[in-house]
Amino acid sequence: MKRRLINISVVVYFLLTTIIPLVLIGYKSITNGDGEFSISNFTYIFQGTYIKIFYDTVIYSVLITIFTLVIGYPFAYIISRMKYRNEIILLILCTTWVNILLKIYSWIGLLSIQGTIAQGYLSIFPNSEGILYTDLSFFIVSIYVYLPIMIVTLYHSIVGIDEKYIFAAKDLGADERTIFRRIIFPNTISGVINGIQFVFIPSMTLFMLNRLIAGNKVVTLGSIIEQQFLSNNNYGIGAALVIIVMIFFALVSFITNKLKHSGSEIDELEVEAGDL
């Protein structure tokens, strides 16, 4: 009796807080303003301007992810072999604990027209209107926000590798390059994939960066959704766009989880090959 009551309350809780809100997104996306069934929201967002926004969003997110990975991986690898690695990673970790809005704000001063960086930029490109509110500033600050997250994720997967493999490889005469290629990199693939997951999806949806740093120059899925819900009050189109975000999210999760799985198979194969 009591068990039944608890089960029912749990189901009701999840229905109210999780299932119904998600169903409402789906419902809003396939109805028009009068509450009648219609796919007009989707036909509307699958035309020129929105297609370009989807395209831009993916390009920006891919570029941001690649840059944080290309800077973050060597950095995490180099400091993982340093004597004071715990202290260094702590300094990086600290910055991830500060509110993202303050981190974004810290660049407004630097990039605004009187700021040091903007002055340098203007002396190189005297005819430009400065660097704040451009796609370049959006890109730089995005990397600034996501780089520490990427570094910490990669660092943990690198130091998580069992030292015995590295010692064994050294005993067998492997040089540092071979150790990296045959042991460290294959064993950090799941870390790399985690890093991609932590950077790629947020970089599509964090609208604060667009608003504060890019002015209205960079429009991504996140900023257009925020605009539909909080300025235009067009919930139908907004909901259809959220569905697009959810599809992207599901796709990215599916692909990365697949990769992670095949990655661990490679790990096992490598270990087996090592045993032979």
Place this chain on the structure above:
Amino acid sequence: MGKFFKYTFVVLVFIFIYLPIIYIIGYSFNSGGTMAAFDGFSLANYSALMENTRILEATLNTIIIAVISSYIAMLIGTAISIAIVEQKSIRHQNSLLAVNRIMFINPDIVIGVSLLLLFTFIGIEFGLLTVLIAHVVFNVPVVVITVLNRMKNIKPNVINAAYDLGATKTMLYRKVILPQIKDVFLLSFTLSVVYSIDDFIVSFFVTGNGFSTLPIEIYAMARQGVSLELNALFTIFYVLVFTIMIAKYLYGKFRVGGKDA
């Protein structure tokens, strides 16, 4: 050459990460009103921040929301964890776990929009209550995941012993299981508070006129451009985070050192 290149790279990345921080903190002590030139040392920005009623009110709101939502989430989350553990069929267990994960892994914007639609559908007025509910909703999964993770480690013979001694289900949880996992409540509460204080997107979608949390207030101020009061707030945040992290680090080091000796 290789070594030189490596160190240069590390130093450059550090400059990239720490230059804005030092720049902002430095200018928080500027007596002039802008970040264009440093006119002289002063604490004026800090005293202005302390007199900024909007910021103070938002800070208070943030703390209230964080503490109350984390506490409610802890109660609901623990109850859900017990319900999940007590499911007889693995399939029911797995589907509850899957539903629980939805609000944990979803992008913030999806959580924000879905709750915005829920509250409009029900017809609650947007404000403190809606923000509070939203924070409970995204904190419950965190509690469930940490509590279940800890419950896995309870040895089955402890549970069997309790039954042998005639304990009922309620007694088992109240006297045996929950006291054993006391430490996880502090952990999940702390995690929830941190998530809550840090949240901007979800709160931004479900708040109404007149109610704002600190991140919302920071966003509103940052949209106006440079404000040295924000520099002061930034500095306070960094000093707090650094103090906590360094204290934690020294505590960990001290404990490890003690064990070695």
